[in-house]
Amino acid sequence: MTIAIGERLPQATFKEKTADGAVELSTDDLFKGKRVVLFAVPGAFTPTCTLNHLPGYLENRDAILGRGVDDIAVISVNDWHVMGAWAEQSGGMGKIHFLADWNAAFTKAIGLDADLSAGGLGVRSKRYSMLVEDGVVKSLNVEENPGQATVSAAAAMIEQL
Template sequence: MTIAIGQSIPDVKIKKVAGDGAEDVNTAEFFAGRKVVLFAVPGAFTPTCTNNHLPGFVENYDAFKSRGIDDVAVLAVNDVHVMRAWARFTGAEDKLVFLADGNADFARALGLTLDLSAGGLGTRASRFSMLVEDGVVKQLNVEEAPGSAETSGAARLLEQLA
């Protein structure tokens, strides 16, 4: 079942890019006591994710921060090494928190997975964005088509924060 507004973030271990290394992150602890914008992409370095989805969150980082957001985080079903390379490639490593859900455990726990096996990509995170306050989902925007980044884009979430 897909997580809904008003529900708590599930407790799952994932990895966070941390300089040249990685940190284990417990999702319940990561979101506790803070306001976090989380957006997910089917894969790092993929065209829509890199060219259309991620840039809006980088460009609007200061606007999110001015609205009391503690962190803007991006999640993908990729390993932490790929996520680190993507952070550096996009120049967003000093703004966004890059979260690696290598086995799709968190995406599955959220009920937000996408089966891209036909294209050789396996199980991926659905494209979505959410606002999480103290571990509770306050806004949730899920894309219907993985090649689109409108419903889950930064502009939509900023409107919801107004």
């Protein structure tokens, strides 16, 4: 069952690449007492994710933070090495969190997993964005088509803020 507005995010652990190597971050580390924009992509370095979805959030980072948001994070079912390389290549390192949900545990727990095996990707995340306040989902925008980033795009999130 897909997580709904008003529900609390489940406890999970993510990995993120930093200058000191991989660090583990819990759901509480990321969301407790904070207002956070979280968006998910089916895969780092994939076309829509790299050319459209991520750039919108990087370009609009200041506008999003200027609306009372404490942090922005992107999550993908990839390992932390891939997410770290994507952060570096995109220029996003240190600007937003690049979270690796390496085993899709969080993605499955919130019911936003997708079997993209037909495209050679295996189990991945649906493309979505959400506003989370103190661990509770305040808005949720799930794309119908993983190849599009419209309802989950940065511009759409800014309108919701």
